[in-house]
Amino acid sequence: MKRKSLFLLLLLIFTVTATGALVSAQGTKVFTVFLSEALPDYPGSTIVGDIIERETGVKLQREYLVGDLETKVGLMIASGELPDLLTAAHFTSLFKDAGMLIPLNDLVEKHAPNIKRLYAKHWEQLKQEDGNVYWLPIQAIPYANDSPRYPELGFFINKKVLKEAGWPVIKTLDQYFELIENYMKKHPTINGEKTIGYLTLFDSWRNFATTNVPQHLMGYPNEGEFVPVLENGRYVVRQYHTSNTAKAYYKKLNEMYNKGVVDKETFVMNYDQYIEKLSSGRVLGTFNQYWQIQEAQEILLRDDPESIFVPFPVVLDEIVEEFQRDAPYIQATQGMAITTACKDPVGAIKFLDYLIREETQFLIQWGIKGVHYEVDENGHFYRTDEQNKMFLDPEWRRDVFGGPYFYNSFPNLRGIDENGNSFMPDRQPSMIYAASQPTEKEVMDAYGIKSFCELYNPPREKKYYPLWTITIPAGSPAHIEQTRMKDVLNAYVPRLVMSKPNNFEKVWADYVKAISPLMKEQIKVYQEQIDWRMENW
Amino acid sequence: MKTPVTPRLVEHIPIPERPFWKTLRQQKVLLLMSVPFVIHVIIFKYVPIWGWTLAFQNYWPGKSFFDQVWVGFDNFKWLFRDPIFYQVLRNTLAMSLIQLVFGMVSSIVLALIINEVRLVFFKKAAQTISYLPHFISWVVAANLVRDALSTDGGIVNELLMKLHIIKEPIMFLGIPKLFWWIIGASHVWKEVGWGAIIYLAAIASVDPNLYEAAIIDGAGRLRRIWHITLPSIRPIIVIILIMNMGYLLSSGFEQQYLLQNGRVIDYARVFTIYELDYGIKMMRYSFATAVGIFRSVVSLVLVFGANYIAKRMGQERLL
Structure with a gap:
C-alpha cells in the first residue's frame, strides 16, 4: 500500500x-x-x-x-x-x-x-x-530595518489581567505568575468555563515554545538550542538546557502546575487544541513566538477583543538586561x-x-x-x-x-x-498605531507606546546572528546527537513539570544525567560555523 | 431405493494424472487472466527488493549506484546497538498483539451478535454504525480520541465523574503505561465493524440445515453459536490470524504518531516512527532500509511459524 x-x-x-x-x-x-x-x-x-x-x-x-x-x-x-x-x-x-x-x-x-x-x-x-x-x-x-506591531516572542498575558491590575509593567517570571495567580483566584471561571492560568505548547516539533524559554529568561533572543556567549571577544557556544536558569524555570512551572495554574493538559494537547484554548479567551498566559499564536490573536481581536494577548520581555531576575528582540537578519x-x-x-x-x-x-x-x-x-x-x-x-x-x-x-x-x-504595510511606521484596533490602542495608550515592540529593548546587533540558521549535516554524528537530545527533552520536560514538588530534585538530576552527554558534537559544529561566520560575513 | 453416495467417498476418487502441457492448454484462459496480476506483483513486490541494496551502502541521493559508498552490515550493527531499538521492538510487539487479539475477538463477537439479531432494520443500522469509523482518517479520529479523553471537559472524564467513579479528571493520554491500551481501545472502536464484515460473510455461508438439526436436538442459542457457528468459521479465523501475523512488526504509524506526546514517548515509539525520526527525517535512507529489512525478515518468520503451527494442529492454513 x-x-x-x-x-x-x-x-x-x-x-x-x-x-x-x-x-x-x-x-x-x-x-x-x-x-x-x-x-x-x-x-x-x-x-x-x-x-x-x-x-x-x-x-x-x-x-x-x-x-x-x-x-x-x-x-x-x-x-x-x-x-x-x-x-x-x-x-x-x-x-x-x-x-x-x-x-x-x-x-x-x-x-x-x-x-x-x-x-x-x-x-x-x-x-x-x-x-x-x-x-x-x-x-x-x-x-534600513523595520519593526512589526508585535515583537517576535514574549511571555504573553491576557489583557483582562493587566487591566484589572492597573497596567503593571512585568519584568520577572515571579511577577508574571503572581499576576496570573491573583487573577485566577478572583475569577475561577471565564464565560462559564474554567480559567486556564498558563499554557505551554509541547506538540512535536513546536515544543521549542517550551524548551527554548531558558535562553530568553537569560535575556537572549531566539538563538536555537545553544547560545553563543561573548567571552574575551569571541563568541563561545554554550548550552543552557541544564543551566540554573533552566532549573529555576522548570521549578516555577512545576510549582504552578501543582497549584493548578498550568493547565493539566498542557503536555498532551496538540497545536489545534492549543489555538482553540487560546482563542476561547479563558487562557491568562502563554509563552511563545508570536507567529505561533497569531491565529488565536486574530480570532480574539475579532470575537473577544478584551482578551487579546500582550507580550512582555520577561527575565528570571530583574538585574538581567534583556535583548530578546531579533536583530535584523x-x-x-x-x-x-x-x-x-x-x-x-x-x-x-x-x-x-x-x-x-x-x-x-x-x-x-x-x-x-x-x-x-x-x-x-x-x-x-x-x-x-x-x-x-x-x-x-x-x-x-x-x-x-x-x-x-x-x-x-x-x-x-x-x-x-x-x-x-516600509515594504510591508503592517510595518509602515505611521500605520502601526493608526491601523491598530481600538482594543490594541487602549493597551498602547496605557503604556504610552506606539507599538508593542516598544515594551522591549532594541535588539543588539551580532554579526553571526542567529545560531539556529546553521544547518547540521544530515546523518552526521551531531545530527544523531541532536535527535537524541530532542528525545530527552521530549521525555523529561513533562516529567520535570508534572512531578510532585518534593520529587523535582530527583527528576532534575536524572534529566541532567540524560541530556549532558548529548551536546558535545553539536557544540563543535555550531562553534565552527559561528567562527566561520564571524570571519567571513 | 439406491443408497446415497456420501460425499466422503468422492474425495477418494483419484484424480488421473495429466501431462503438464495438456493442463496448460486446457487452462490457458485462466492463466492469461492471471498474467496482469502476476506482473503487478512482480513490479510492486519483487522489483522493490532491489532497493534492499541501500541497506549495505551509505546511500546518498543523486549519486549513481556505482558511486555509492558500501558499508557492509554497519547499518544493522548500529540498529542492534541502539538502546532505543529494544524499546521500539517491545512497543511494536505489545501494541500489535493488543490490536490483534482485541481487534479479532471484538470483531468475531460483534459478527456473532449481529448475526443473531432478528430485526432487519436494527441489524443493518448496527452494522453500518459500527463500520463507519473505519472510513474516518486517523488525523480526524485522533482528534476525536484526544477530545474524548481530555481532562478539560472530555466526555470520558465527565462521565466517570458524574458516576462518582473518580473525583479528579484523569489525564489518560499522559500516563505512559496506559498508552498501549488507548491504542488498543481506539483501534477496536475504529475497526471493529469493518473487521466483522468478513466473519458475517463466513457465517452467512453456514448450512442452515445444521441449525435446524441442532434446534430439533434441543440446542439453545448459545449452544448453536458454540457448536455450529464458531467451528464453521474457524478456517477463516485461522487464515486471518496467520495473515495478520505478518503485520505484527509493521503495525500502525498514524495512530501512534498522532496520539503520542512527549510524556509517553517511551511507550509510543513504534518501528515506523523510529524509521521516520532516525532514518528518513535525517536523510539516513540506508538506515531506514536496514530497519525495513529487519522487519520484513521477522514478519516472514512469524507468518511461516504461524502457518507451521496451524498445519501441525490440523487447522486450515495459508500456504
Whole structure:
C-alpha cells in the first residue's frame, strides 16, 4: 500500500515536471515551481498575478506543499524529478548537496541587476564553501530595518489581567505568575468555563515554545538550542538546557502546575487544541513566538477583543538586561533556487529579478496606488480605513488580490526604503498605531507606546546572528546527537513539570544525567560555523 | 431405493494424472487472466527488493549506484546497538498483539451478535454504525480520541465523574503505561465493524440445515453459536490470524504518531516512527532500509511459524 502510493506520488511529480518548462503558443514561458508552504492552488487569476503575468510573459505552474516537507524533499531528491524553481525551507541545502541546484553568481551578474543591487548587502553570507550562491533568501533587507506591531516572542498575558491590575509593567517570571495567580483566584471561571492560568505548547516539533524559554529568561533572543556567549571577544557556544536558569524555570512551572495554574493538559494537547484554548479567551498566559499564536490573536481581536494577548520581555531576575528582540537578519541558509532541471535559467533569473525590484514589491505587498493605498504629501504610503478593512479579510487578500501568492515563498524585500516607506504595510511606521484596533490602542495608550515592540529593548546587533540558521549535516554524528537530545527533552520536560514538588530534585538530576552527554558534537559544529561566520560575513 | 453416495467417498476418487502441457492448454484462459496480476506483483513486490541494496551502502541521493559508498552490515550493527531499538521492538510487539487479539475477538463477537439479531432494520443500522469509523482518517479520529479523553471537559472524564467513579479528571493520554491500551481501545472502536464484515460473510455461508438439526436436538442459542457457528468459521479465523501475523512488526504509524506526546514517548515509539525520526527525517535512507529489512525478515518468520503451527494442529492454513 505504502509503496503504491509512493509510486503514484512519483508519477505525479513526473507528469508535473514533464509538462513544465514549455513555451506555450502565445509566447508565454511556463516555469514549474515547488513551494514549501501550504496554500490552496493558485486561483488562476488575481489582481497582482495578472499584472505580473502580463508584464513578464511568465506563467507559473505551482505545486504547494501537501503534508510533511521532510518526506516531500526526501522523495524529490531520491527520485531526481525536479521542478524548475523551488523553495524548501531549511532543507534547501540538501538539494545543493545532491548537486541539483545551479550556481547563480554568473546569472545574477549578467542578467539580474536588481537582484545584484538589492542583495548586495547579504551577498557574502550567501556564498557556500565553493564560493557559489545557490539560492536567494526569501527576504532581503536592502536598506534600513523595520519593526512589526508585535515583537517576535514574549511571555504573553491576557489583557483582562493587566487591566484589572492597573497596567503593571512585568519584568520577572515571579511577577508574571503572581499576576496570573491573583487573577485566577478572583475569577475561577471565564464565560462559564474554567480559567486556564498558563499554557505551554509541547506538540512535536513546536515544543521549542517550551524548551527554548531558558535562553530568553537569560535575556537572549531566539538563538536555537545553544547560545553563543561573548567571552574575551569571541563568541563561545554554550548550552543552557541544564543551566540554573533552566532549573529555576522548570521549578516555577512545576510549582504552578501543582497549584493548578498550568493547565493539566498542557503536555498532551496538540497545536489545534492549543489555538482553540487560546482563542476561547479563558487562557491568562502563554509563552511563545508570536507567529505561533497569531491565529488565536486574530480570532480574539475579532470575537473577544478584551482578551487579546500582550507580550512582555520577561527575565528570571530583574538585574538581567534583556535583548530578546531579533536583530535584523536574513535566512541565509534557505531560499529560492533554480534546479538543474530548468531549461531556461536566464528566463528564470530574469523573472526573479522582475519580482524583487521595488515597484513589483510595492505592487505585491501594497497593491495599486489609488486603489489599495494612497500617498501623502511627504511621499509616505498609507491606507484609508476602507482600504485597511479590505486587507483585513484574509480570503479576499489571497484569492482576489493575490499578493500572498507571490510573497512568503518568493524572494521579497523587507524594511524601510529610501523614501521612508516600509515594504510591508503592517510595518509602515505611521500605520502601526493608526491601523491598530481600538482594543490594541487602549493597551498602547496605557503604556504610552506606539507599538508593542516598544515594551522591549532594541535588539543588539551580532554579526553571526542567529545560531539556529546553521544547518547540521544530515546523518552526521551531531545530527544523531541532536535527535537524541530532542528525545530527552521530549521525555523529561513533562516529567520535570508534572512531578510532585518534593520529587523535582530527583527528576532534575536524572534529566541532567540524560541530556549532558548529548551536546558535545553539536557544540563543535555550531562553534565552527559561528567562527566561520564571524570571519567571513 | 439406491443408497446415497456420501460425499466422503468422492474425495477418494483419484484424480488421473495429466501431462503438464495438456493442463496448460486446457487452462490457458485462466492463466492469461492471471498474467496482469502476476506482473503487478512482480513490479510492486519483487522489483522493490532491489532497493534492499541501500541497506549495505551509505546511500546518498543523486549519486549513481556505482558511486555509492558500501558499508557492509554497519547499518544493522548500529540498529542492534541502539538502546532505543529494544524499546521500539517491545512497543511494536505489545501494541500489535493488543490490536490483534482485541481487534479479532471484538470483531468475531460483534459478527456473532449481529448475526443473531432478528430485526432487519436494527441489524443493518448496527452494522453500518459500527463500520463507519473505519472510513474516518486517523488525523480526524485522533482528534476525536484526544477530545474524548481530555481532562478539560472530555466526555470520558465527565462521565466517570458524574458516576462518582473518580473525583479528579484523569489525564489518560499522559500516563505512559496506559498508552498501549488507548491504542488498543481506539483501534477496536475504529475497526471493529469493518473487521466483522468478513466473519458475517463466513457465517452467512453456514448450512442452515445444521441449525435446524441442532434446534430439533434441543440446542439453545448459545449452544448453536458454540457448536455450529464458531467451528464453521474457524478456517477463516485461522487464515486471518496467520495473515495478520505478518503485520505484527509493521503495525500502525498514524495512530501512534498522532496520539503520542512527549510524556509517553517511551511507550509510543513504534518501528515506523523510529524509521521516520532516525532514518528518513535525517536523510539516513540506508538506515531506514536496514530497519525495513529487519522487519520484513521477522514478519516472514512469524507468518511461516504461524502457518507451521496451524498445519501441525490440523487447522486450515495459508500456504
